[in-house]
Amino acid sequence: MNTLLSYLENHHLIWRGRHPHGAADTQSSGYAVLDEYLQGGFPRHDVIEIDSPCGIGELRLLLPYLQQQETPRLLVFIAPPGLLSAELLLAAGIDLQQVLVLQPESDKDALWAAEQCLKSGSSHGVVMWHRQLDVHQLKRLQLAAQEGRASLFLFRTAQRIKVSLPVALSLQLRPHAQGLRVRINKRRGGWAEQPFTLDMSSHWPELACAPVPDNLLYLPVARAI
Amino acid sequence: MLWLYLHFPRLQLETLYQPERQEEGRLPAIVVLDAQHNRVVQINQVASAAGIQLGMGLGTAASLSQELQVVEYQPQREATKLQEIAHWLYDVTADISLFSPQGLAMRVTPMLRLYGDLPRYWQAVQQHLGRWRGASCVSDAPVSGLSLQFATATTPLAARVLARSGANMLTDQQEHIQAQLRGLSIRQSDLSTKDVERLSRIGVLTIGDLLKLPLADLARRFDIGLINHVGRLTGQFRHPLDFYLPQSRFRQSLELLYEIDNTGVLQHPLSHLLDQLEAYLRQRGWMTERLELLLHQRDRENKKVSIASARGEYQASVWRSLAALTLQHVSLDAPVHSMTLCVEQVSSYQAEKLDLLDGRQGCVAAEQLVSLLQARLGEARVQGITLVDDHRPERANQRSKPLTPAQAPAHLNRLRPSLMFEPRALREKVELLHGPERIVTGWWDQQTVKRDYYVARNQAGQWLWVFRNEQREWFVQGMFS
Numbered sequence: 001m002n003t004l005l006s007y008l009e010n011h012h013l014i015w016r017g018r019h020p021h022g023a024a025d026t027q028s029s030g031y032a033v034l035d036e037y038l039q040g041g042f043p044r045h046d047v048i049e050i051d052s053p054c055g056i057g058e059l060r061l062l063l064p065y066l067q068q069q070e071t072p073r074l075l076v077f078i079a080p081p082g083l084l085s086a087e088l089l090l091a092a093g094i095d096l097q098q099v100l101v102l103q104p105e106s107d108k109d110a111l112w113a114a115e116q117c118l119k120s121g122s123s124h125g126v127v128m129w130h131r132q133l134d135v136h137q138l139k140r141l142q143l144a145a146q147e148g149r150a151s152l153f154l155f156r157t158a159q160r161i162k163v164s165l166p167v168a169l170s171l172q173l174r175p176h177a178q179g180l181r182v183r184i185n186k187r188r189g190g191w192a193e194q195p196f197t198l199d200m201s202s203h204w205p206e207l208a209c210a211p212v213p214d215n216l217l218y219l220p221v222a223r224a225i
Numbered sequence: 226m227l228w229l230y231l232h233f234p235r236l237q238l239e240t241l242y243q244p245e246r247q248e249e250g251r252l253p254a255i256v257v258l259d260a261q262h263n264r265v266v267q268i269n270q271v272a273s274a275a276g277i278q279l280g281m282g283l284g285t286a287a288s289l290s291q292e293l294q295v296v297e298y299q300p301q302r303e304a305t306k307l308q309e310i311a312h313w314l315y316d317v318t319a320d321i322s323l324f325s326p327q328g329l330a331m332r333v334t335p336m337l338r339l340y341g342d343l344p345r346y347w348q349a350v351q352q353h354l355g356r357w358r359g360a361s362c363v364s365d366a367p368v369s370g371l372s373l374q375f376a377t378a379t380t381p382l383a384a385r386v387l388a389r390s391g392a393n394m395l396t397d398q399q400e401h402i403q404a405q406l407r408g409l410s411i412r413q414s415d416l417s418t419k420d421v422e423r424l425s426r427i428g429v430l431t432i433g434d435l436l437k438l439p440l441a442d443l444a445r446r447f448d449i450g451l452i453n454h455v456g457r458l459t460g461q462f463r464h465p466l467d468f469y470l471p472q473s474r475f476r477q478s479l480e481l482l483y484e485i486d487n488t489g490v491l492q493h494p495l496s497h498l499l500d501q502l503e504a505y506l507r508q509r510g511w512m513t514e515r516l517e518l519l520l521h522q523r524d525r526e527n528k529k530v531s532i533a534s535a536r537g538e539y540q541a542s543v544w545r546s547l548a549a550l551t552l553q554h555v556s557l558d559a560p561v562h563s564m565t566l567c568v569e570q571v572s573s574y575q576a577e578k579l580d581l582l583d584g585r586q587g588c589v590a591a592e593q594l595v596s597l598l599q600a601r602l603g604e605a606r607v608q609g610i611t612l613v614d615d616h617r618p619e620r621a622n623q624r625s626k627p628l629t630p631a632q633a634p635a636h637l638n639r640l641r642p643s644l645m646f647e648p649r650a651l652r653e654k655v656e657l658l659h660g661p662e663r664i665v666t667g668w669w670d671q672q673t674v675k676r677d678y679y680v681a682r683n684q685a686g687q688w689l690w691v692f693r694n695e696q697r698e699w700f701v702q703g704m705f706s
Contacts (some may be wrong), residue, residue: 022498033350053686053687054642054644054687054704054706055270055687055688055689055704055705055706056687056688056706057684057688057705057706058706059643059644059706060705060706073591074591080644081644082646082703082704083622083644083645083646084610084622084643084644084645085622085641085642085643085644085645085703086610086611086621086622086623086631087612087621087622087639087641088611088641088643089610090612090631091641094253095631096609096610096611096612096626096631097609097629097631098591099609099610100595100598100607100608100609100627100628101607101608101610101624102598102602102606102607102608102611103608104602105602105603105605105606109601110600112601113598113601113602116594116597116598117598120591120593120594120597122590122591122593122594123591123594172685174687175380175686175687176686177686179592192698197678204640204705206640206658206659206680206690207640207658207680207705209656209658209682221653
């Protein structure tokens with residue numbers, strides 16, 4: 001009986017309702033609200049897909065997570081859409097010596113580089129801006145991430161997402177005046193949630209609009225200006 | 226004083242590179258031809274089985290075997306190889322003198338204090354020579370792929386004469402050596418053909434006959450060359466020799482039996498050289514960060530390829546994979562007929578320290594990863610970032626060599642965008658939220674900047690870093706992504 005149960009368990013044939021399968025290995029994202037929704041934080045050593053327009057705060061969302069690590073290991077950025085700012089990384093507490101920026105010529109090279117960085121064991125995080133990824137490529141990256149105990153953050157833009165990938169976590173980010181509007185598209189061992197607002201104004205006070213008091217009525221003329 | 230002489234009768238043939246060890250039946254007959262005299266000077270076993278003999282002309286040899294491979298005899302190539310062998314043997318024996326292009330004389334007596342007796346010394350030399358990887362698979366010699374003739378004698382010249390006659394004797398018995406030497410024909414005495422003829426005309430047919438004649442009598446009839454030769458043979462005259470001194474750098478070349486025009490195929494012979502490099506570096510406890518590979522192209526200039534490893538490495542397996550990645554980007558102008566591998570700088574080897582308990586599974590150090598990435602993507606595409614003390618944002622952020630320690634920055638409390646680009650005109654409606662932050666600097670180096678920076682948010686919700694210049698033109702320079 002016991003063996004039958006464990007067999008069913010191992011093959012994911014038992015539906016456990018809201019209880020996740022085993023304790024998921026997570027690490028705090030640095031934002032309490034997000035941690036709560038993700039039940040602990042970002043999954044460790046796996047691939048996390050982020051669907052987001054550029055420039056709304058998507059990279060800032062990751063910085064607290066990328067900053068925390070026990071032993072100094074590399075942080076690799078692959079094909080960022082601009083020159084990565086040293087000041088921001090330093091301000092976030094990231095050691096610049098451990099940062100690598102790769103600008104591969106082709107998508108193929110980018111994937112190869114990501115796999116090498118992940119499985120090397122000498123990098124703890126890889127952030128990649130990438131266009132199109134197939135399921136088998138993702139599987140390889142996942143295996144590499146587990147082998148080298150590293151996390152891969154994959155930035156994609158909505159127009160380019162065609163296939164749904166079996167990632168550990170898929171987030172959709174949309175702009176918001178105080179931070180980000182986050183929607184969890186997919187989470188291993190969890191459910192898709194309603195979109196929620198992640199207030200980042202405590203981390204980045206300059207990058208938030210002052211909240212509009214709800215008892216305020218604009219005069220029509222004033223609004224037009 | 227006892228001398229050991231090693232003679233490599235088929236040095237050029239046996240150091241040719243051939244891709245794979247082929248089955249005995251499929252190995253082609255190869256001859257090395259002295260084109261000037263139209264004489265076959267070296268043959269492999271297949272050729273000799275076909276009936277080809279040393280000294281034949283090319284026509285005769287070609288008529289005996291259909292698939293004959295002919296290589297031109299080049300003494301300077303043999304001389305280079307001989308240098309390499311001397312370099313290799315230098316690990317086990319001290320005084321080596323080169324008799325280019327095919328022989329080495331080694332002074333045995335001083336080495337006996339180290340090795341005890343002659344058989345033990347010979348064993349060390351032989352075993353070490355057996356590990357030499359410079360020879361190819363073309364040959365059929367048992368040890369190290371080199372066929373070898375050797376002899377010991379009390380003078381280097383006598384040892385040479387005995388070795389070249391194929392005596393293959395190892396003894397320190399004076400009488401035995403003398404008897405053997407005296408029995409040799411005058412033709413084997415290494416004298417010029419003219420002298421040999423003159424001597425045989427007066428009835429001197431063996432070396433023994435020659436040595437019976439008193440030197441004074443010989444001096445009356447023959448020139449000084451012959452007297453010197455005889456004196457050196459017997460040890461009455463000193464034989465001045467230059468001893469080999471190893472160079473402190475690695476430089477090995479490999480001649481290919483076939484020309485190669487595909488860089489993928491080049492890796493196979495290259496790995497041969499890398500093995501030698503590993504042996505060279507490991508023995509000395511060295512490693513190197515950069516290899517220079519010279520590809521000698523037919524009728525074209527040599528192509529220089531440098532293979533780098535950020536960490537410094539000695540292992541052939543690591544260099545092989547780096548070389549494979551680097552060679553992918555090399556395009557050849559013409560087929561390659563030989564290659565040279567050089568190492569300019571070495572440093573002492575430092576083992577990498579890994580934490581046993583921190584649970585890391587990957588086993589590649591950061592520097593190794595960087596070299597791997599650089600080998601495939603190109604060095605310019607793998608960079609670190611660094612902060613320079615400058616108020617101009619485009620100057621403050623700079624790319625640097627990976628893994629270089631960053632300097633401590635002076636100001637940090639400024640808010641800066643995470644992604645920056647070349648300033649481009651602002652063409653959309655934005656809402657300015659913070660600012661201005663005025664930056665006026667650079668008047669001293671003709672790159673004056675007078676700008677007011679603002680944090681702005683556009684209709685799409687993107688956080689932009691915009692500035693207005695003196696002409697009141699607006700630009701976007703970054704994004705707070």
